[in-house]
Amino acid sequence: MTTITSIEKLSKYLDKIVKELPKLRSDVASEQVTYNQKMEDYLTELRNYEEVIYEIVKEKLAVITPFDENPAVAEKYEESEKYRSILKLTGKDEDFEERFGFDRTVYEIGHAKDVDRVNEVLKDFINDMERIGIKLVSSNFNYSTFTLNYMESFFKNMNDPRYLLIMKNVFNSIYWECPLLLTHLELCVKNLITNNKKVIIRHINTLLDQSLKEVGSTREDIHELYTKTRIQFEDMRLYDPYNLLDYFDNNRQETRKFYVESDDFKNVLASVMDPNEYLHASRDDKKFILKSIKELYYDVLEYQKVEKFKKLFKFLSDIYDNRENIKDNLKEKQKEIVKLEKEKAGLDRKVHFLIRKRNRFSIINKDRINDINDKIKELEGELEIKIGEIKKNHDELNFEFFQNSLCKTFNASTSLFDASVFFSKFYGLLYNQVFADNMIEREEVEPRVDEFRHIQYMARSTIMKSLPFNDTKAVKALIEKKYSLYNMNFELPPIDDADFSKFLDNLDTLVKFGALEENVLDIETCDMILKFKDYEELKIKRIRENLQNTEEI
Amino acid sequence: MGKVNESLIEEVKNASIKDAFEIYSKLFETIKSTEANIVEVNPEDLKPKRTKRGSKNKK
DSSP states (O other), rough: OOOOOOOOOOOOOHHHHHHOOOOOOOOOOHHHHHHHHHHHHHHHHHHHHHHHHHHHHHHHHHHOOOOOOOHHHHHHHHHHHHHHHHHHHHHHHGGHHHHHHHHHHHHHHHHHHHHHHHHHHHHHHHHHHHHHOOOOOOGGGGSSHHHHHHHHHHHHHTTTHHHHHHHHHHHHHHHOOOTTHHHHHHHHHHHHHHHTTTHHHHHHHHHHHHHHHHHOOOOOTHHHHHHHHHHHHHHHHHHOHHHHHHHHHHGGGGGGGGGGTTTHHHHHTTSSSSSSHHHOHHHHHHHHHHHHHHHHHHHHHHHHOOOOOOHHHHHHHHHHTTEEEEEHHHHHHHHHHHHHHHHHHHHHHHHHHHHHHHHHTTTTOHHHHHHHHHHHHHHHHHHHHHHHHHHHHHHHHHHHHHHHHHHOOOOOOOOHHHHHHHHOHHHHHHHHHHHHHHOHHHHHHHHHHHHHGGGOOOSHHHHHHBTTTOHHHHHHHHHHHHHHHTTTOOOOOOSSSSSHHOOOHOOOOOOOOHHHTTTSSOHOOOOHHHHHHHHHHHHHHHHHHHHHHHHHH | TSSSOOOHHHHHHSOOOOHHHHHHHHHHHHHHHHHOOOOOOHHHSSOOOHHHHHHHOOO
């Protein structure tokens, strides 16, 4: 046993062993045994050192290793989400459907991609209405014979665990008699919402006032409170040492980009500025550069959003430009719908009357029953046409209401942000427009619509709040110009270009670099912690293998 | 623990994290290389080989 009394001696000893390792090739087995014995002796000795030093290093690293995200980050997130849910409730009374999410309910029933979804939405709607204080029963769905039949089965089975399957069969049986069943249900639900408008608005306003009181805010201040909290959350998450370490753990190849002297770092920085300028800058200037890069990162995210949805802004802009020709026919349209609904109700009453009459005849009066059935069929055909007309008029009314509201609300300086808030209130129209603009599958439309509707909750939206909705092209030029004043010269690539993803990735790296610069952790420490983690994993693997070998013996 | 010199342990304990980790890392890597250098020996090769003359003698 060699007596090693210091780190230096141990280090030299290890160098000696490493030098001895390349064994001279020998074909004589006995020499190999002697060599192996020597290696085994070394190993026994080295493992003694390893065990002891492992514990010391482990203890030392435990002091600086973050083992979990700071709980304050999740708390801040919860807080910001609470404000967001309150923010959702704000708005004008006329936007009550959107404020409670009923605009989406109506659209989804009429356009669901499968029957299960329709039933889920219907169930949610019934539960939401109950929360508002409106207990619905099947007779409330008496819009047509078909909606009534369907909803009678629905209420009977909605608490059965197999209700989705049961309702699928019910849907199948009704569909062949009424292919427009979804339209019937859509109009039925829309009427239920409109007929209960006052109660719903009162409920939303009470809920909003209570929630505002709870958090000590007002309708005017809640947006600012949300934005402030959300930014705090985003920063806390970014600067959290555990999150940074976790990022490096999941992206081991990325760590090399965080060493200031490395070419990798210089290449990343070169995408926005001359690396030497940063490297030779004073401490304060470096801080300012990193702060500017962080701002640039969020500006570029806004640019990406504006570019992604530029066709929607163009759509709004075209309507605005044509405002002189848009007439206010809302009252006439509403009157027309009321008239059509009355005619529909009359036809419906006739059908019900004939059904009751048919039930009174016994099976012997077959001819009479056939006559009644023919009449019912004829009336149902007329009903279908009428409901189709009502639906068409509703769609037109909706679009005219949208156009008129736009013309009344918008002016030349309406911001991109306000325009997206406005459009988000018209779920159905937005959905159709996203679909028409992008020619994508229906499944892909919904996430895009959600993404657009989320713009109103983007805490960092300085550009979108400043620039007018009809000048999307200005965003790129303004960003490039602003940062050129900070000696950051770059050209923003089109968002579908691979160069854009690379540019954004580089900015993301630099933002994380900035976070690391102001952190208790540095990149060397992160690397050390992760390397030690690898050693621990190898150690555990070796222990397991040894145990397995012992068991096999 | 007893097999490792106390003054070395003390030095590692008092060293900075960086220095302590550095020596641990070197130790770990040396163990890995040493393990990898152990030669597999076929037990058959260790048995004394019978020579021609030996076999004649036996006869």
